[in-house]
Amino acid sequence: MKKITRKKHLEMKLQSIPTHPKPKVGLEQYTTPSVIASDLIWNAFTLGDIDGKNVIDLGCGTGVFAIASALMGANYSIGVDIDNDSIELANVTKDKLNAVNVNFIVSDICQFNESLNVDTVFQNPPFGSQKNADSGQDLKFVKKAIDLDFNVLYSFHMASTEEFLIKYYYNHNLEITHIFRYKFPIPKIYDFHTKEKQDVDVIVIRAIKK
Template identity: 80%
Template sequence: MKKITRKKHLEMRLQSIPSHPNPKVGLEQYTTPSVIASDLVWNAYSLGDILDKNIVDLGCGTGVFAIASRLMGANSSVGVDIDADSIGLARDVCDKLNVDGVDFIVSDICEFSGPINPDTVFQNPPFGSQRKADSGQDLKFVKKAIELSPEVFYSFHMASTQDFLIDYYHDNGCEITHIFRYDFPIPKIYDFHTKEKQDVEVIVIRAELK
């Protein structure tokens, strides 16, 4: 498998990864757009968090961060998601793109226990973009990332919660080194959606364990 060396080429490859096949409102499933995924992974690569590293993608959906990491030279990638439909599609995508070295596991992330000590964790958890969404779901992902003891992890959150998150990360022994900002498009995929698309301001926190 040939490693990608240009950001635009990475974005083009990720465009072929489909969205969740049967999006489930209870899981707040929204696919990370290829332009956001490629930008974040490219930045992570530039910071030394991808090449020859072991990657875990929590709440991986159809596998965009696990696959992108391998395309950028990660040693291995593991994607974890509770949704078997999405995991099945992620496996099919790897076959079609001839991407090896990626494993996918169907599991609630709270029950996931390995691999031990990955180098880098990516996670795009339910971050509360729905008015009736259960609050604090993203914090469960943060706790799991800390439990896995990576060198660094990247986590999506609502931008409006930034001040709270800075304190939360600090109180849990994490050093925030970077905050990336994106307008995350929420498409009209659920019955309660009234707009064809709505952009939500999100942040991705890069954190290291102290």
């Protein structure tokens, strides 16, 4: 596999990863755009968090962060998601992109108990962009990451919760080293959507254990 040397080339690769085949409103499934995924992965690569590392993508959907990590030289990467439809598509896509050392597992992340040596965690959980969404789903992912005994965590959250999250991470012995900011496009895919697209301000927190 030819090594990717430019962020634009990574973005072009990730553009071929399909969206959720049957998005389920209860799971708040929105596909991470390739431009955001490639930017975050490239930053993580630059910070030494991917090449030669063991990576896990919690709530991986169709596998964008697991596959991207593999393309950027991860030792191995694992994607975990409760949605079987998304995992089936992720498995097809990894083969098309020749992403080696990638494995996908169907599981609720809260019940995922495999013993793994994890260096880097990526997660884009339900972060509460819907008015009627269950609050605190993203924090369940943070707690699971802590259980996995990671070195570095990259986690998506609503930007409006930043002040609370800074305290939450601190109280859980996590040191925030970087905060990346994105406009996350929410497309019209559910019946209750009234706009063709709405941009939501999100942050991605990079944290290490104190």
